Amino acid sequence: MKVLISGAGIAGNALAFWLSKLGHDVTVVEWFPNLRATGLQIDLRGPGIQVLRRMGLEQAFRAKAAPEQGFQVVDGSGRRRAYFPANKSGKGLQSLTSDFEIMRGDLCHLLHDATEGRAKYVFGTSIESFEERDKGVEVWFTGGKTDTYDLVVGADGQWSKTRKMMLGPDTPDALVPLGGVYTAYFTIPRPIQKGEEYIATVYMATGRRGLFLRRHSPDTVQVYIGCTSDSDKLKNARRGDTQAEKEALAEVFQGAGWQSQEIVEAMRNADDFYCERMALVKLDSWSHGRVTLVGDAGYCPSATTGMGTTCGVVGAYILAGEIARHCGGEDSESGLETALKAYEEKFRPFMDQVQEGVASDSKSWGSMPSSAFGIGVLNSIVGLVSFLRIDVAKWFLKEDAVKDWKLPEYSELPQN
The missing domain is CATH 3.50.50.60 (FAD/NAD(P)-binding domain)
Known part of the structure; x- marks a missing residue:
């Protein structure tokens, strides 16, 4: 054909x-x-x-x-509260860091x-x-x-x-928007420090905001900044108008703590910035x-x-x-x-x-802890889960959601 x-x-x-x-x-x-x-x-x-x-x-x-070794959660001081290594065994579900990144x-x-x-x-x-x-x-x-x-x-x-x-x-x-959920992606130059490992790092801030950093090279760090926000400035920013989107996100992330100020300043100069309105089709x-x-x-x-x-x-x-x-x-x-x-x-x-359940899950994000106290409790719970070696990936990701379904085999397709 x-x-x-x-x-x-x-x-x-x-x-x-x-x-x-x-x-x-x-x-x-x-x-x-x-x-x-x-x-x-x-x-x-x-x-x-x-x-x-x-x-x-x-x-x-x-x-x-990408050489990512695992996934950690830190608090506002940068102290590790939880760590989940990648599953390199070749068996079972992938961790938050897949063996195929x-x-x-x-x-x-x-x-x-x-x-x-x-x-x-x-x-x-x-x-x-x-x-x-x-x-x-x-x-x-x-x-x-x-x-x-x-x-x-x-x-x-x-x-x-x-x-x-x-x-x-x-x-x-x-298109079914996940109301008020935004994620922006960009990279920033940041040389790897002595002793630093290739570990993804997430920080949960007050006001339903979060920062997520991943290193894939010795010179560059990937940044994901996400929020559930009713900001009119963010909602009204035209998709693809990166200047307006950056300004709106900079306003939302003001005072978020940890490395937020440094990251927001780097975001303003990022030439690979992309802001995604979360949605289903x-x-x-x-x-x-x-x-x-x-x-x-x-x-x-x-x-x-x-x-x-x-x-x-x-x-x-x-x-x-x-x-x-x-x-x-x-x-x-x-x-x-x-x-x-x-x-x-x-x-x-x-x-x-x-x-x-993805659309309804997005509504429940509005009930996620937003206060410093609530986030502290959540970090403690995640830390306990990490200590007990329970993988939280199945709570957040959908790899384990598919039951009683098997990938078809096609003898008609050329084999490699």
């Missing part, structure tokens, strides 16, 4: 990897002028690790893996490089509109070109334009005719689950597997409807469990 994928991110590149291996004519369009290597640390968990191994990319992944840009490059030469990448353009015809989908691009495809796949993230076009102007978008159907969605465009679980990258990689694998199973040989066109239906039937039970 002739396939168009919109978005050269993790999910789009993973799908291009599989479909191009099957011999389909795959084009990936990306509005950015080159492969976007931005973004901070991400991970794979559970079935995402299985898919990576089936792709034959585990060794290449580990060569680029990597910078987003490195994973993007890894998937792209494994696909380049088989799939065609076109940068600096995007889908302007499309219309389904009897024999395909006619697509108009922003540069004025047009072409027709057997299948169009939206892999363009939680704010997907492809999804909005698929739904049509009279249908509300499927929930659709009754991921496909319409010859158009379908993969990754955050179709079923964003939000960063709060820790499963976004895994969902994108697994979803791409299952979509490709069902296409391989039902669209082989001369029956590709007639089998596409069956393949898209099977993709949803196989993967929706997984996504339903990952997304279950």
